[in-house]
Amino acid sequence: MACFQGLGLRVQPWVVLAILALLQCGSAQFCSFWNNNCIDPLAQTAVPFDFQPLFNDPISLYYSFDSSSSGKGEGPMTKTAFWLGYEDRKINPYAVNSNRTAEVALRVGNFTGTPAGTTNGCDGIWGKSCSRDIKNTLQAAIFQLTTSEGHWSQPLATALDQLMTNQPDLPSCGAPVFDVASIPVQDFAYERTPDQQVTVMKAGSSYRPWQVWYLDGMTAHQQASQVAVGIISRAPSYDSSPPTSPDDIQIELVCLQAPQGPPSGSSKDDD
Numbered sequence: 001m002a003c004f005q006g007l008g009l010r011v012q013p014w015v016v017l018a019i020l021a022l023l024q025c026g027s028a029q030f031c032s033f034w035n036n037n038c039i040d041p042l043a044q045t046a047v048p049f050d051f052q053p054l055f056n057d058p059i060s061l062y063y064s065f066d067s068s069s070s071g072k073g074e075g076p077m078t079k080t081a082f083w084l085g086y087e088d089r090k091i092n093p094y095a096v097n098s099n100r101t102a103e104v105a106l107r108v109g110n111f112t113g114t115p116a117g118t119t120n121g122c123d124g125i126w127g128k129s130c131s132r133d134i135k136n137t138l139q140a141a142i143f144q145l146t147t148s149e150g151h152w153s154q155p156l157a158t159a160l161d162q163l164m165t166n167q168p169d170l171p172s173c174g175a176p177v178f179d180v181a182s183i184p185v186q187d188f189a190y191e192r193t194p195d196q197q198v199t200v201m202k203a204g205s206s207y208r209p210w211q212v213w214y215l216d217g218m219t220a221h222q223q224a225s226q227v228a229v230g231i232i233s234r235a236p237s238y239d240s241s242p243p244t245s246p247d248d249i250q251i252e253l254v255c256l257q258a259p260q261g262p263p264s265g266s267s268k269d270d271d
């Protein structure tokens with residue numbers, strides 16, 4: 001980023017001043033492009049969504065990216081990060097009646113459009129029936145897992161791996177939703193019976209993003225025009241009794257876009 005340029009100059013008195021100014025400018029957000037523990041966002045957005053009944057109040061999905069025009073030496077590259085923000089104390093313990101794991105995933109690649117309308121902006125991208133197809137497909141895949149013998153700690157991550165390998169038929173969706181190289185996933189809440197305990201991961205930030213990855217050949221301009229798709233799940237853990245129906249598996253979709261420009265960190269209203 002521009003903030004770091006000039007640090008390699010020989011030290012002259014005026015340079016010391018310049019470096020002080022640079023440190024000043026870097027102090028708010030200090031993270032190099034190749035550091036995958038943090039992000040200095042070129043663009044960032046946050047979209048609040050309902051995740052009842054576990055959380056009484058909406059929680060927010062944060063999505064941000066940085067870019068490098070030279071990448072690994074050839075061609076552009078972007079760095080993408082996501083995390084959640086929420087009020088830990090607004091958890092509803094009465095929702096806990098089974099061992100469950102909640103996860104959040106973010107898909108970036110080959111979707112353009114402007115988030116609008118219901119299903120947290122996704123229906124404006126691909127229509128209500130496609131949102132329903134995606135939810136049904138994920139519910140069915142996770143439901144099948146819960147009745148299988150496997151020992152999976154992350155139901156959503158496991159189901160997404162399967163769907164990326166064997167592309168499902170999504171008749172109402174124009175684009176192949178699961179046809180990307182990777183969909184990073186983070187588990188963030190664990191519900192345990194019989195004592196109705198809930199453990200929730202600490203909210204993230206640009207200093208502590210939950211997942212960070214790089215997209216080769218992507219320019220900042222291209223990524224700004226892409227729609228990122230958040231998939232949030234709440235599903236039985238492998239050590240719980242299986243759900244009675246796929247509808248017992250909660251899937252929320254959030255479609256968001258990070259416009260290029262200074263990070264605002266502000267919430268975006270999709271209504």
Ligand SMILES: *[C@@H]1O[C@H](CO)[C@@H](O)[C@H](O)[C@H]1NC(C)=O
Nearest residue numbers: 108109110179180181182215
């Ligand atoms: C986007 O689509 C193009 C053309 O279909 C394909 O070559 C490319 O791999 C896709 N990119 C991603 C990230 O899925």
Ligand SMILES: *[C@@H]1O[C@H](CO)[C@@H](O)[C@H](O)[C@H]1NC(C)=O
Nearest residue numbers: 098099192193194239240241
């Ligand atoms: C839920 O998890 C707890 C603690 O890991 C375990 O003792 C209990 O047997 C599990 N409940 C069910 C229904 O499997």
